[in-house]
Amino acid sequence: MERLELKHIFSWLHDLLVSTGLGEPWLSVVTYLMLGAMMFGALSVIALFLVWWERKISAHVQQRFGPMRNGWHGWYQTIMDAIKLLQKEDVRVTNRDKFVFFWAPVICFVAAFLAYIVIPFGDGLIVADFNIGILYIMAVTTFTIISLLMAGWGSNNKYALLGGMRSAAQMVSYEIPMVASILVVIVYSGSLSMVDIVESQSGMIFNWFIFKLPFGPIAFITYIIAATAEANRVPFDLPEAEHELVAGFNIEYSGMKFAMFFLAEFVNMFTVSAIAVTLFFGGWNGWLLPSWLWFLGKTLLVVLLLMLFRWSYPRLRVDQLMEFAWKFLVPLTFANLLVGAAFKYLGWYW
Amino acid sequence: MAEHASVGIMFWILAIVVVVSGFLVVSLRNIFHCALFLMLCLTAVAGIFITLDAEFLAVAQVLIYVGAVSVLMIFAIMLTRDLADKQIPQTNKHAMLAFLGCTAFVLGIILVLSGTDMWRWAKTPLPVENVMTIGKLLMTKYVLPFEVISILLVAAMIGAIVLARKEKA
Numbered sequence: 001m002e003r004l005e006l007k008h009i010f011s012w013l014h015d016l017l018v019s020t021g022l023g024e025p026w027l028s029v030v031t032y033l034m035l036g037a038m039m040f041g042a043l044s045v046i047a048l049f050l051v052w053w054e055r056k057i058s059a060h061v062q063q064r065f066g067p068m069r070n071g072w073h074g075w076y077q078t079i080m081d082a083i084k085l086l087q088k089e090d091v092r093v094t095n096r097d098k099f100v101f102f103w104a105p106v107i108c109f110v111a112a113f114l115a116y117i118v119i120p121f122g123d124g125l126i127v128a129d130f131n132i133g134i135l136y137i138m139a140v141t142t143f144t145i146i147s148l149l150m151a152g153w154g155s156n157n158k159y160a161l162l163g164g165m166r167s168a169a170q171m172v173s174y175e176i177p178m179v180a181s182i183l184v185v186i187v188y189s190g191s192l193s194m195v196d197i198v199e200s201q202s203g204m205i206f207n208w209f210i211f212k213l214p215f216g217p218i219a220f221i222t223y224i225i226a227a228t229a230e231a232n233r234v235p236f237d238l239p240e241a242e243h244e245l246v247a248g249f250n251i252e253y254s255g256m257k258f259a260m261f262f263l264a265e266f267v268n269m270f271t272v273s274a275i276a277v278t279l280f281f282g283g284w285n286g287w288l289l290p291s292w293l294w295f296l297g298k299t300l301l302v303v304l305l306l307m308l309f310r311w312s313y314p315r316l317r318v319d320q321l322m323e324f325a326w327k328f329l330v331p332l333t334f335a336n337l338l339v340g341a342a343f344k345y346l347g348w349y350w
Numbered sequence: 351m352a353e354h355a356s357v358g359i360m361f362w363i364l365a366i367v368v369v370v371s372g373f374l375v376v377s378l379r380n381i382f383h384c385a386l387f388l389m390l391c392l393t394a395v396a397g398i399f400i401t402l403d404a405e406f407l408a409v410a411q412v413l414i415y416v417g418a419v420s421v422l423m424i425f426a427i428m429l430t431r432d433l434a435d436k437q438i439p440q441t442n443k444h445a446m447l448a449f450l451g452c453t454a455f456v457l458g459i460i461l462v463l464s465g466t467d468m469w470r471w472a473k474t475p476l477p478v479e480n481v482m483t484i485g486k487l488l489m490t491k492y493v494l495p496f497e498v499i500s501i502l503l504v505a506a507m508i509g510a511i512v513l514a515r516k517e518k519a
Contacts, residue, residue, distance in 0.1 A: 099383065132405050132481060139409045142417035146389060149424050153382055165428055168421060175417075192481055 007124035035127055039116055047266040051078045054266075054307055061311040088255035093156060096252065100154030104147050105253065105260040111143035112264035115271045120194050122284045122292030133194040134186065137275060138179055141230065144268065145171045148249050151261070155252035163248025166318060170229055170236060173325040178226035180333035181219040184340040185209050185279045188349070198283030208282040212349055215340035220280045222333045224305070227272035229325070232265065234310040236321060273302035357401050364401070367394040379437040382427055389420045406481050 017030060052067070052075065059066025067074030092101070118133040120126040130136055145168050152164015186192060188209065189200040201207045210220050229236035250261045277283060277298040286294030316324065343349055371391040378384050392415040399408035441448075488496050 097380075097382070100386070130405055132409050135406070135409045135413070135481075139412040139417065142412055142421075145417070145421060146386075146424075149421070149428070150386070153424075153428065161428065165425070168425070172418070172421060 007122065010125070039127065040113065043113060043116065043267055043270070044263070046270055047263045048078045048082065050266045050270060050303065051081075051262075053303075054310075057304070057307045058311050061308070082259060085255055085259040090256065091252075091254040093252050095156045097154040097156065100150045101252075102154075104151035104154055105257040105264075107143055107150065108147035108264045109260040111140055111147060112267040112271070114140040114143070115275075118194050119271070119274050120198055120278060120283055121295050122290065125284075125292055126195060129193055129195045132192045134182060134192050134197070134275075134279075137271075138175070138182075141171070141175070144264070151249040151253070155249070157252050159246050160249050160251045163251070167232055167249060170232070170321060170325075173322060174226040174229035174236075174329070177222055177325065177329035177333040178230060180330070180337050181223040181226065182279060184215055184219040184337050187337070187341050187344050188212065194278055194283075198278055198285065201282040202285050205282070208280065208285075210280040215336050215343065216280070218332070218336045219340070220276070222329055222336065223279070224276060224302075226329065227276065228306060228309060229321075231268045231272050231306070233269065233306060235313040235316050237310075237315060269303060269306055270299065273299045273306065276302050360401050361398065364394045364397040367391075368398070376440060379439060381438055382424070384440075385420060385423050385427060388423070389416050392416050392420065404480070406484060 013034075014031065017027065022030065055077070056066045056073065065073075067077035070077045070080055115137045117127045118130055118136055120129075148167045148171075149164050152161045152167075155161070185197060189197045191197060191200070201209055205211070210216050228234075250258055253261060274295075277295060281298050281302075284291035284295045368391055371387040371394065374387040375384050375391060378387065393412060396408040396411040396416075399405070399411060
């Protein structure tokens with residue numbers, strides 16, 4: 001049975017574009033601009049939805065209702081919030097570092113979207129399949145770290161500075177276990193390309209990497225812990241620990257600039273979940289339903305997991321956070337990588 | 351990719367970014383801005399690697415130079431006391447001399463390299479599995495330099511830890 005795949009719609013759109021008789025440099029330019037606009041639109045909608053979902057889940061975890069006023073169970077609450085933030089005054093502190101203060105939210109926002117160039121949303125639904133895909137994602141998270149450092153420095157505020165430094169220290173530390181747990185997957189798929197990784201998990205559900213015992217589940221658990229830290233979420237949200245740092249790196253930001261940090265945070269959460277699905281849950285592989293729906297559904301389930309973390313666990317102390325990363329996660333992930341590589345070498349896998 | 355006209359345009363844009371930001375790194379008086387422009391410069395160099403089809407090199411450049419080295423520099427700046435609003439001149443009375451020396455060095459490099467053929471674009475297409483080739487070479491042909499560099503880095507790390515450790519009273 002032919003499934004309704006978005007790639008057919010895209011190839012139809014591409015044919016339509018070609019039929020207008022556009023020459024080559026412009027054809028690529030228009031194609032990529034359209035792709036960028038579509039990606040931006042889709043991700044903005046996803047981020048807005050995640051904000052609403054987070055509020056609903058937090059409310060139900062705490063036996064409240066959450067937003068209920070705007071539409072069915074408050075479904076357009078976040079849209080109203082976004083409109084409100086757009087109209088707000090852009091408060092600019094006098095002693096800020098003008099150049100750094102201005103560019104920090106911009107870089108944060110752009111960096112959040114950069115990873116989506118290589119994320120396969122479905123069968124044939126990928127902007128560019130680099131043969132170094134997963135490494136590319138690791139590289140672009142660097143810019144998020146830099147933007148947080150810039151925000152902390154540019155605000156000229158001790159809380160912001162502390163928040164920015166904490167977040168950078170945390171992201172740099174947790175990047176190592178994250179890469180080490182991803183490497184186990186790469187050892188098995190034999191490729192850094194996201195499409196190849198997904199295709200190596202096709203077929204049965206037991207081909208999904210999470211079911212590759214015993215290292216698969218360990219790699220997933222270490223990945224999801226490190227990813228929670230990378231996305232600066234509870235229990236690793238020290239950069240914005242309210243009772244210590246008021247709001248952390250974004251304390252001096254208001255209006256649209258704050259909205260950019262806020263949206264980037266939710267886009268980042270979706271990114272780490274999408275990577276988890278691609279690496280461990282077979283990406284777009286599924287039955288009957290279109291592949292992009294499988295991908296979206298699986299990703300939203302991982303997002304749900306991250307959200308439940310947030311509303312179940314208390315925040316770590318900063319020294320505990322560092323100790324956990326360096327004394328527990330790093331040795332564990334490296335041992336897991338060694339075991340995984342040994343199993344691969346001996347051929348003890350399916 | 352290399353023969354496409356848009357790659358040439360990209361190269362010039364990136365080259366201008368590299369040169370301008372590189373100049374700003376050595377001329378600005380706010381040291382935090384200098385560090386940021388260093389990052390921009392290194393990122394643009396990574397962009398040039400991409401126009402040359404060396405994606406792995408580009409990603410490694412961003413991961414190591416921007417993500418690790420420059421972030422470390424920013425940490426050092428942030429942890430240094432009373433540096434926030436300082437205007438630190440980067441030159442002393444030998445500025446002109448240094449400028450002349452550097453210019454002579456660059457001209458010398460250009461003179462030497464333009465005589466040879468090794469800096470031109472490779473005529474043969476690169477292997478698709480770039481990463482695999484690099485990995486294999488590192489583990490076979492270049493295994494000795496690779497291991498020596500690793501030992502050097504470990505030694506440097508241990509040295510830094512020893513230097514930074516508090517003396518027990």
